[in-house]
Amino acid sequence: MASKTSIFLTGATGYLGGSVLQRLLTHPESSSFEITVLVRNAEKAKLLETFGVQTITGSYSDLDKLEVAAASSDVVFAIADCDDVAAATAILKGLKKRHIKMGTVPILIHTAFPLGVLVDNAEGKYATDNLYSDLDIPKIETLAPEQPHRQVDMAIVAAGEEGFVRTHIILPSTIFGIASGPLFDKGICNPHSIEIPCMIQIGWDRRESGMVGPGKNIWPLVDIDDTADLYIILFDRAREDPTVSHSRNGFYFAENGYYTHYDLAKATGQTLVDFQRATSAEPTPFTAEELEKYFAGSAFFGTNSYCKADRSRALGWKPIKTTQDMLDSIKPETMTLIKSGRIADPYKLKTVFGRYRDTY
Ligand SMILES: NC(=O)c1ccc[n+]([C@@H]2O[C@H](COP(=O)([O-])OP(=O)(O)OC[C@H]3O[C@@H](n4cnc5c(N)ncnc54)[C@H](OP(=O)(O)O)[C@@H]3O)[C@@H](O)[C@H]2O)c1
Incomplete structure (x- = not known):
């Protein structure tokens, strides 16, 4: 055997x-x-x-x-x-x-x-190449x-x-x-990611969507x-x-695409409007007090990160979902957060990014 x-x-x-x-x-x-x-x-x-x-x-x-x-x-x-x-x-x-x-x-x-x-250390001011x-x-x-x-x-x-x-x-x-399957249905595993749910929760808390500076920085997704x-x-x-x-x-x-933080924040803002939590979809920059409140003072969400998954694809990996799917995922994610009551917890990033406060 x-x-x-x-x-x-x-x-x-x-x-x-x-x-x-x-x-x-x-x-x-x-x-x-x-x-x-x-x-x-x-x-x-x-x-x-x-x-x-x-x-x-x-x-x-x-x-x-x-x-x-x-x-x-x-x-x-x-x-x-x-x-x-x-x-x-x-x-x-x-x-x-x-x-x-x-x-x-x-x-x-x-x-x-x-x-x-x-x-x-872009602070949301530019997209890197x-x-x-x-x-x-x-x-x-x-x-x-x-x-x-x-x-x-x-x-x-x-x-x-x-x-x-x-x-x-x-x-x-x-x-x-949102992660799915029996381990999630039984409540054993956390079905939510980190960044997008947190941006929704923070927008919900401040009643308008937010970003670092003008949100021109890009990340992969x-x-x-x-x-x-x-x-x-x-x-x-x-x-x-x-x-x-x-x-x-x-x-x-x-990685299977990229987004600017402005685009993420704008789509989040539109969802907040759809749920009558905000009056405008237009995001606004976080104030220094808000960076402290939600991110322990870190401007990490204003950084750039730009990468290409060439080796992963060469291995035979064929990712399907793209930037549009990410933008489309904001509304159902918001609905799930509302249903579970987690919408009212905007502080997870405080522990996640607090460790970077002296650098970013
Ligand atoms: N989500 C993303 O977008 C993303 C992207 C790239 C990389 N990552 C990285 O992938 C890893 C998992 O992320 P995730 O999104 O799955 O986060 P998550 O849902 O919060 O899951 C973290 C998992 O690690 C466990 N854990 C955390 N600290 C631990 C510790 N000190 N000792 C033992 N177990 C510990 C947690 O256990 P409990 O259930 O007990 O808390 C949980 O099972 C993290 O390192 C994260 O930085 C995440």
Whole structure:
């Protein structure tokens, strides 16, 4: 009997991690997978076990648990906090132990964020033309170590170059759309992304849509299902072919179009008008007080990030949804937030972006 593939996944209760886990559970080879997930919430851990998943109750602060779990795994999906150097180091330590014990080269699929690693300091004043392709590794290597997430990415690439693990870093853009499937229907996983719901919630709170400065800055975008599909395509390809780009060459952007923050804010404003929450669709710049109130003082939403997913497409990834789909998703997302009562919580970004307040 062929041996099973042991998989360890973090971020299982999240928007992206839940979407990837959902696909692993319905994968054509799922009967040959032994899936273990890290979960902070014990109740959710129990619910996840009913889907045939083993759970470890703990967080990224439990470095011993991360190391032990990685040491028992052929494949690790890291889809929780992409800034946590200690957690990434513990996972790499475990994978090294796996290599030494089994003589195999395990696979790491880590999640980062081009919105972090590529960003500038535009304050919404201009759109960049500085395009990064995931095939242009020398250009990616010019990024300063101080860029958000870069420390973690560099540690992962260095481990891959040592040869005990094949490392792959997926960098999804602004992900949009409501995540769906049984894990979400049961309330185990968060169905909402970060940026677009927060812009809706903030607009709802201030009764007009907002942006940083004139909102001319651009970011890339990608749909949630397209993004989760990329993880599975990479997982399948990396298992069947060890020469699939990894380690120094293992950067995979997820992008299928771009938007200016003005366009996002204008479409959000129109939705606020449609729901009679605002009288004008025209967005206005956040004041200094509002940047403090909603973003812990960070102007991160005024940055540019401009990337092209050439390597991901060369792998066979064919994303479907585009910028128009993102703009069209704002109204149904608003409706869902109203129904769940989450519309009245505009403060999630305070914790997400507060860490960048001294830089952006
Ligand atoms: N959404 C996007 O647009 C986007 C785009 C690119 C990259 N990313 C990155 O992808 C990752 C997941 O994002 P998401 O949108 O899925 O966010 P999310 O819905 O908030 O999910 C985050 C997941 O990570 C878990 N988690 C967070 N901190 C943890 C910690 N210290 N220890 C253990 N688990 C922890 C959460 O557990 P709980 O359920 O217990 O909170 C949850 O399962 C993040 O690193 C994010 O920066 C997101």
